[in-house]
Amino acid sequence: MTTSSWGGGGGGGGGAVRLWCCGLLLMLLSGGGGAAAQRPPAYKTLSGKAPLVIAKGGFSGVFPDSSQNAYVFALSSTSGDTTLWCDVQLTKDGVGICLRDLLMNNCTSIKQAYPAGEKAYIVNGQRSKGWFPIDYTISSLQSVILTQAIWSRTDKFDFAYLPILAVTNVTDFAKSSSVWLNIEHDIFYRQHGLNMTKYILSISKGGSVQYISSPELGFLQSISGRVNRKTKLVFRFLDATSSDPSSNQTYGYLLSNLTFIKTVASGIMVPKEYIWPVTTNNYIQPAKSIVRDAHSAGLEIYASDFANDRTIPYNYSYDPLEEYLHFVASDNFSVDGVLSEFPLTAAAAIGCFTNLNVSSKTDHGSPLIISHNGASGDYPDCTDLAYQKAVDDGADVIDCSIQMTSDGVPVCMSSINLFDTTNVQRTSFSNRASIFKDIQPTPGIFTFNLTWAEISSSDLRPKISSPESIYYLVRNPVYRNAGNFFRLSDFLTFAKDKDLSGIMIIIKNAVFMANSLGFDVVDSVTKALSDAGYNNQTTKAKEVMIQSEDSAVLVNLKQLETKYKLVYTLPSTIGDASASSLVDVKKFADAVIVERESIFPESQGFIMKETNLVKDLRSAGLAIYAQVFRNEFVSPPWDFFSDVTVEINSYVQLVNIDGIITDFPKTVRRYKMNSCTGLGVNMPSYMNPAEIGVLAQLLNGSQAQPPALAPMPVLNSSDVTEPPFPSAAPKNAPGGAANGSTPAPGASPSGSQAAAVMRAGILPMVTALFASLLI
Ligand SMILES: *[C@@H]1O[C@H](CO)[C@@H](O)[C@H](O)[C@H]1NC(C)=O
Ligand SMILES: *[C@@H]1O[C@H](CO)[C@@H](O)[C@H](O)[C@H]1NC(C)=O
Ligand SMILES: *[C@@H]1O[C@H](CO)[C@@H](O)[C@H](O)[C@H]1NC(C)=O
Ligand SMILES: *[C@@H]1O[C@H](CO)[C@@H](O)[C@H](O)[C@H]1NC(C)=O
Ligand SMILES: *[C@@H]1O[C@H](CO)[C@@H](O)[C@H](O)[C@H]1NC(C)=O
Ligand SMILES: *[C@@H]1O[C@H](CO)[C@@H](O)[C@H](O)[C@H]1NC(C)=O
Ligand SMILES: *[C@@H]1O[C@H](CO)[C@@H](O)[C@H](O)[C@H]1NC(C)=O
Ligand SMILES: *[C@@H]1O[C@H](CO)[C@@H](O)[C@H](O)[C@H]1NC(C)=O
Ligand SMILES: *[C@@H]1O[C@H](CO)[C@@H](O)[C@H](O)[C@H]1NC(C)=O
Ligand SMILES: *[C@@H]1O[C@H](CO)[C@@H](O)[C@H](O)[C@H]1NC(C)=O
Ligand SMILES: *[C@@H]1O[C@H](CO)[C@@H](O)[C@H](O)[C@H]1NC(C)=O
Ligand SMILES: *[C@@H]1O[C@H](CO)[C@@H](O)[C@H](O)[C@H]1NC(C)=O
Numbered sequence: 001m002t003t004s005s006w007g008g009g010g011g012g013g014g015g016a017v018r019l020w021c022c023g024l025l026l027m028l029l030s031g032g033g034g035a036a037a038q039r040p041p042a043y044k045t046l047s048g049k050a051p052l053v054i055a056k057g058g059f060s061g062v063f064p065d066s067s068q069n070a071y072v073f074a075l076s077s078t079s080g081d082t083t084l085w086c087d088v089q090l091t092k093d094g095v096g097i098c099l100r101d102l103l104m105n106n107c108t109s110i111k112q113a114y115p116a117g118e119k120a121y122i123v124n125g126q127r128s129k130g131w132f133p134i135d136y137t138i139s140s141l142q143s144v145i146l147t148q149a150i151w152s153r154t155d156k157f158d159f160a161y162l163p164i165l166a167v168t169n170v171t172d173f174a175k176s177s178s179v180w181l182n183i184e185h186d187i188f189y190r191q192h193g194l195n196m197t198k199y200i201l202s203i204s205k206g207g208s209v210q211y212i213s214s215p216e217l218g219f220l221q222s223i224s225g226r227v228n229r230k231t232k233l234v235f236r237f238l239d240a241t242s243s244d245p246s247s248n249q250t251y252g253y254l255l256s257n258l259t260f261i262k263t264v265a266s267g268i269m270v271p272k273e274y275i276w277p278v279t280t281n282n283y284i285q286p287a288k289s290i291v292r293d294a295h296s297a298g299l300e301i302y303a304s305d306f307a308n309d310r311t312i313p314y315n316y317s318y319d320p321l322e323e324y325l326h327f328v329a330s331d332n333f334s335v336d337g338v339l340s341e342f343p344l345t346a347a348a349a350i351g352c353f354t355n356l357n358v359s360s361k362t363d364h365g366s367p368l369i370i371s372h373n374g375a376s377g378d379y380p381d382c383t384d385l386a387y388q389k390a391v392d393d394g395a396d397v398i399d400c401s402i403q404m405t406s407d408g409v410p411v412c413m414s415s416i417n418l419f420d421t422t423n424v425q426r427t428s429f430s431n432r433a434s435i436f437k438d439i440q441p442t443p444g445i446f447t448f449n450l451t452w453a454e455i456s457s458s459d460l461r462p463k464i465s466s467p468e469s470i471y472y473l474v475r476n477p478v479y480r481n482a483g484n485f486f487r488l489s490d491f492l493t494f495a496k497d498k499d500l501s502g503i504m505i506i507i508k509n510a511v512f513m514a515n516s517l518g519f520d521v522v523d524s525v526t527k528a529l530s531d532a533g534y535n536n537q538t539t540k541a542k543e544v545m546i547q548s549e550d551s552a553v554l555v556n557l558k559q560l561e562t563k564y565k566l567v568y569t570l571p572s573t574i575g576d577a578s579a580s581s582l583v584d585v586k587k588f589a590d591a592v593i594v595e596r597e598s599i600f601p602e603s604q605g606f607i608m609k610e611t612n613l614v615k616d617l618r619s620a621g622l623a624i625y626a627q628v629f630r631n632e633f634v635s636p637p638w639d640f641f642s643d644v645t646v647e648i649n650s651y652v653q654l655v656n657i658d659g660i661i662t663d664f665p666k667t668v669r670r671y672k673m674n675s676c677t678g679l680g681v682n683m684p685s686y687m688n689p690a691e692i693g694v695l696a697q698l699l700n701g702s703q704a705q706p707p708a709l710a711p712m713p714v715l716n717s718s719d720v721t722e723p724p725f726p727s728a729a730p731k732n733a734p735g736g737a738a739n740g741s742t743p744a745p746g747a748s749p750s751g752s753q754a755a756a757v758m759r760a761g762i763l764p765m766v767t768a769l770f771a772s773l774l775i
Contacts, residue, residue, distance in 0.1 A: 052337030218246025383483025394669030502543030575712025
């Protein structure tokens, strides 16, 4: 069976096993499969050719490992530039099948098909319990389907009911692409009367298998010289302290004898930590010399264990592409290939992101890279370190969210509540909690309850943000309390001589601050800008953007006839905007900020459609900035394959977004510098944008279909119209503090009582495990 015979088929096989229509799989990325990217001439691989992308069980990061869908999509999403990896297991009747584990429990439906089939066997000296392929003939496995083995991935694609594949099915799919067979358990199969050597020799005769790997040196010796001459043998290193059961030597020991390995194999595969060692607290250490050692022994070296949705060392800022670049485009070396469950990201890293001139600055062209609290993915929000990193990483615009101190100093901070941004509950200011219903229903310690001297004192430390902590993803622990806050004046001075196209100042809670605290924030901001010379500055002119979700603030600024660019933040849930509301917005704003989900709304992590919002905003002549882009793999919807670069690429190519607001400016900057999106018809398929809604369409009609979207409100004129901005009541004037700030009954904000409320009510929400990292 060849790919073309099922390419257009719908429904597919009968009986217990039903196949999806496969045509859709080819459309997950829009546009045709272009040619591979023009390769920069030299890679520091052994051959000098581009490193190989090896798709482990196909695109197993999305579809069940070793399934037809996983293999087909691995090829279609990478212009066929991928080697298909199959973990070979043998059935009772000696047929080779592809399955990620010797135990079938997690990667198939075997438990449901044969509930009584559990057995215990000795595997490499260890007793192991579960369902083993040696107990089933190929025909008895017809009723078993492949399932997603990794708990953090969606299991919805299990409902495609995909059958277990024979090794020969995979060599058929591969057509002109290459196939890599990995044999983990030759000794085990031999102990059960099955001859893996014989099977592999029979299958590799045709020459469709280009690579054979095994962690058992004895197995490679048994086929060495007996396979097709073009087939490369690769010795696979496992954990350094474990032993190769065929030689009883540890992998760590075998590593010291590469010249011996070379007599059997033409390459080695190592876990990625062999190359870039990782500390117990998950930071990488300087690279080992292993790549150079292997190359000087004449061995190719492949790195394993890449996946976009696994925790990677903090040095990579949660960006899987950055990790690949350390292996394929390091200053000193390149591995000869990477084994990945998300081959698209690996292919893009190699084809479009190596050999970029990182010292060339961006031109500040579209899309604008707008920081979100500075480079808050790497350092605590709005600190000097976060802003410096944003500048170093090539942000075009840095942002400051204005909060006010009790002595009326405007400062940059992502939240009005110091619980969110500092360790305040561990300081002498912990008794300053109060409740302000206009801000939040629970107690907080607010910036306006501390002076600037107190906020900048060494007792109070900034705290790194953790927007994905419910998934146990915390940010850069080494710097979790590093840096110092900026006053607005410090921020303006800092930004002045930096290579930025502009700054963005964000005004929130202005009405509350005017009515309840007597602060005129708009006035404070305009005064600070003029004091810092942003009004009369002629050289290195920076665009000043002022952002608010309150139209009254922008209307007020518009009346002042400043040169500032006014940016309106749209409500987070809207899916469209009425024509009349846009006429109103246009009166006071030049640009708008929208949430990502207002453009591509999701249901259970699947994008369901593209809304009309962008089209309507654009026809009103408004620039559109989308927020907030985050690298953590849980942030993009499934459609972007846990890779924020795919997400950014899709917003750029599909909706031509004018600005990207991000916690990780470096990732966006590198995207803007890629060497592929300018290639026109020659752009490789892995740089095509995702095809919106196709994953959900794949599930259409199955039990796994995500629920329909709830209706999204349409922005209307009444949303946009607010009462005029109040003039600030003088501070401490009678009635000033009382207006809208009455503390909740029984929750006196004074002293340790409130602190007790806070500890009881808030801290338990942080899991005990991560409390120490978050605070
Ligand atoms: C199955 O998955 C669970 C959870 O991820 C894991 O603990 C277990 O070791 C896996 N079992 C096998 C046989 O892979
Ligand atoms: C796998 O190969 C077998 C034998 O050639 C064939 O009957 C079957 O249809 C193939 N399965 C798929 C999904 O291509
Ligand atoms: C397994 O098959 C190979 C190749 O046919 C053969 O050389 C070898 O002796 C066989 N091993 C056993 C234990 O039968
Ligand atoms: C390795 O150790 C096992 C168990 O002790 C033994 O059965 C086997 O013969 C040994 N193999 C070699 C090559 O020494
Ligand atoms: C490398 O392995 C071979 C075969 O086991 C052995 O003869 C040789 O002494 C080893 N060399 C070193 C340096 O350990
Ligand atoms: C990784 O990050 C840590 C913490 O910032 C740093 O100490 C270390 O040098 C980094 N590793 C490399 C290889 O740069
Ligand atoms: C990489 O190259 C740099 C500069 O050439 C050198 O200092 C460093 O030791 C090299 N690292 C390795 C692992 O070879
Ligand atoms: C990299 O960019 C810088 C700045 O634009 C330029 O001066 C330099 O020549 C570039 N290097 C290469 C190798 O193109
Ligand atoms: C915080 O500041 C507000 C406004 O000035 C004031 O009403 C409140 O009493 C203060 N709370 C504490 C605990 O100092
Ligand atoms: C810009 O304005 C500031 C404050 O208004 C003033 O101190 C400064 O001298 C002005 N600079 C120029 C070049 O006019
Ligand atoms: C699902 O299929 C139905 C009927 O074929 C179609 O009307 C609907 O638009 C599809 N939904 C999606 C999300 O593709
Ligand atoms: C405007 O939208 C709000 C909520 O977004 C809704 O309550 C209100 O009824 C809408 N008004 C009109 C005139 O559609």
